[in-house]
Amino acid sequence: MNNLPKIPLSEYKERVKKVQSAMKAEGYDFILSYGNEAEPQYVRYFSNYWPSFETAGVLIPQEGEPQLLIGPESFTYASDRSVIPTIRLLKAFRESSEPEYPGKKLDTFAGIFREILGDKKITRFGVAGLPLMTIGVYEALGEALSEFGGVKIENANSVVNNIRMHKTENELACMRAAAKITAETFDYVLENIRVGMTEQQVVGLALGKMHELGAERESYPPWVLTGKGSNQAISRPRDKKIEKGDMTFIQIGARVCGYASSIGRPVVFGKATDEQRELIEVGYKAQKDIIDRLRPGVPAADVAKFHIENVTSMGYGDWLLYGPCHGNGTMEGEAPWIETDADYLLEEGMSFCVDIFLGSAKTETGLRMEDVVCITRDGVEELTNYRRELFEIDC
Numbered sequence: 001m002n003n004l005p006k007i008p009l010s011e012y013k014e015r016v017k018k019v020q021s022a023m024k025a026e027g028y029d030f031i032l033s034y035g036n037e038a039e040p041q042y043v044r045y046f047s048n049y050w051p052s053f054e055t056a057g058v059l060i061p062q063e064g065e066p067q068l069l070i071g072p073e074s075f076t077y078a079s080d081r082s083v084i085p086t087i088r089l090l091k092a093f094r095e096s097s098e099p100e101y102p103g104k105k106l107d108t109f110a111g112i113f114r115e116i117l118g119d120k121k122i123t124r125f126g127v128a129g130l131p132l133m134t135i136g137v138y139e140a141l142g143e144a145l146s147e148f149g150g151v152k153i154e155n156a157n158s159v160v161n162n163i164r165m166h167k168t169e170n171e172l173a174c175m176r177a178a179a180k181i182t183a184e185t186f187d188y189v190l191e192n193i194r195v196g197m198t199e200q201q202v203v204g205l206a207l208g209k210m211h212e213l214g215a216e217r218e219s220y221p222p223w224v225l226t227g228k229g230s231n232q233a234i235s236r237p238r239d240k241k242i243e244k245g246d247m248t249f250i251q252i253g254a255r256v257c258g259y260a261s262s263i264g265r266p267v268v269f270g271k272a273t274d275e276q277r278e279l280i281e282v283g284y285k286a287q288k289d290i291i292d293r294l295r296p297g298v299p300a301a302d303v304a305k306f307h308i309e310n311v312t313s314m315g316y317g318d319w320l321l322y323g324p325c326h327g328n329g330t331m332e333g334e335a336p337w338i339e340t341d342a343d344y345l346l347e348e349g350m351s352f353c354v355d356i357f358l359g360s361a362k363t364e365t366g367l368r369m370e371d372v373v374c375i376t377r378d379g380v381e382e383l384t385n386y387r388r389e390l391f392e393i394d395c
Contacts, residue, residue, distance in 0.1 A: 004214055005173035006257045007048070012083045015046055016066050018163050023062045029122045030113075031156050032069075032141070033058040034129035041330035042129035043068075044258045045164055049082045053095040055134060058084065061116055069093060069112075072101045088112060092140035109144035121149035126156025161335040165327055166349040171259060172374060172383075175329070175351065178215070178261035179372055179383040181254040185210045186263050186386060189252065195244050195269050195395050199224040199237035202250070210254040219253030219260035219332040231359030231366035233321050244269055244395045247276045249367045253332050260332040262353050263384050264370030267391040277390060279358065279367060282314050284388045287356045287369040290324045294352070294373060294380045300342035308340070311358070319358040319366070328353045328372050350375045351383075 023031060034057040035043035040050045046058040047068050054071030056078075068084040071093040078087050088107040113122070125145055127133060130153070138153065145151055167175070188209040193202055202224040210218065223235050226248035242248055246269050253262035266280055289310055293303050307324040311317055325338035328351045336344060338352065351374040359366030369388070373380040 004177050004256050005170065007170050007174065009083050011168065011170055012046060012048065015163065016060060019046075019060055019160060020062055022159050022162070023060070023126075026124075026159065028124045028126050028156065028159070029062055029117075031060045031126045031128055031159060033060065033160060034127055034133050034137070036132055036134075039129070039132055039331065040258075041164075041334060042132075042160060045160070045330055047082045047084045048258070049078050049084075050258070051093075052077070055093045055132075055137060057093070057129075057137075059112065064116065067112065069107075071095060072099075072104055072106055090140075092137045094136075096134075098136075109141055110147050113144060113148055117148065122151050123149065124154065125151050126154045126159060128156045128160040130155040130157065157335070164329060164334075165336060165351075166347065167329060167351050167374060168349075171329065172351075172381075174257045174259035175261065175372065175374070175383055178219070178254050178256040178259050181210055181213045181215050181256065182219075182252055182261040182263050183384060183386055184213055185215075185254060186250070186252055186265070189250060190267070190391060190393075193242070193250075193267070193393060195242050195393075198239045198241050199226060200239055202242075203237045206250075206252045210252070213254070215254035215256060216258075217255045219255045219262055222252050224248060224250050225366075228364045231361065231364050233357050233359060233366070233368075242269055245273075247272070247279075247365060247367065251368060251370065258330050260328060260330065261372055261384060262328070262332050262355075262370050263386045264355070264368035265386065265391060266367040266369075267393060269393045270395045272390060272392055279316070280390060282311070282316055283356050283358055283367055283369045285314070286311050286324070286358075287354055287371070288388070290354050290356070291371075291373060291380060291382065294325075294346060294354075294375060295378060296346055296348050296375060298346045300336070300338045300344055300346060301340055303346075304338050304340045304342065316358055319360050321357055321359060324356060325352040325354050327351065346375050348375050348377055 033042040036055045043056045057069045060066045067086040227246040249266045251264045304323040323339040327334040356369040372383040
């Protein structure tokens with residue numbers, strides 16, 4: 001795929017302005033939007049920079065320009081990718097092997113705060129991505145804050161999440177492109193998967209194809225789980241071989257300009273048994289029933305409660321693990337979740353993975369139906385909308 005969409009510079013700048021407006025309303029002097037290699041969303045959302053080995057943060061003052069804070073080794077990389085021109089190198093963001101970099105001049109949190117504030121105190125400091133923060137960064141940040149009033153480090157995830165959970169047309173364009181690549185990759189896997197392949201080999205098929213089609217990376221480490229052990233809701237591929245009669249669930253997602261997609265489907269090798277067919281039909285029905293209920297103004301908790309009642313009525317309540325949807329965007333799994341204790345209404349522009357996982361501890365088998373949707377004015381746009389059918393591979 002050529003001419004893949006991108007987020008324009010003007011939109012990155014607008015994101016900073018929206019956060020600064022929220023900061024003023026809530027009294028934050030600074031927010032540090034923090035991320036790492038596995039979960040870069042809070043950094044990339046403002047800078048387009050995706051850290052590798054090291055961690056990173058975007059320091060956003062209540063007024064003025066943001067700064068990208070990175071580790072000591074990534075300046076040339078960050079300069080090539082960042083839409084934020086001011087880049088500072090801090091030892092606190094170094095890689096986990098903790099090199100000392102003797103003789104290298106590096107910035108500090110305190111020095112940066114001093115440049116921005118002079119002798120002023122900090123009254124409120126938040127971190128978006130706080131659950132990701134390493135102890136080294138946390139301690140260095142806390143020590144610096146002690147010089148400027150000694151305020152506590154607060155979790156400011158919601159300040160950023162409240163903005164990024166509503167997708168713009170530029171974001172949706174990236175998500176549609178990622179969905180198209182994911183669907184074409186899934187087609188390719190179905191055409192080439194065979195009995196005797198290992199789960200790892202099937203993942204290799206997917207990774208090679210999605211990159212050939214233009215994906216910048218996968219949305220998450222893809223997995224293929226076959227036969228016993230397919231009840232693992234989060235997993236990685238094994239060297240286990242696919243055998244005739246196995247029900248295998250395949251989970252693939254491609255990423256475009258930082259935006260994730262995902263498709264999950266079960267595949268049977270040979271003729272499906274009655275038990276396999278029934279489980280697959282239940283999964284598809286549960287997913288379709290949820291999609292039909294997603295629209296603006298609907299309480300998220302009501303959707304989750306319906307899902308539990310619906311799956312239980314079909315005889316699979318003991319196969320349930322979690323709610324039916326989670327947010328999707330700069331991560332395959334981001335805020336908000338649709339759960340029974342959710343306290344918000346669905347709104348136009350919110351995007352979700354409709355993620356129906358059913359797994360049995362008794363049989364050690366399971367499946368996942370997953371597709372990406374976006375809430376529209378009167379329902380949803382199904383971004384992936386992959387075929388919902390019984391996939392049987394000839395053996």
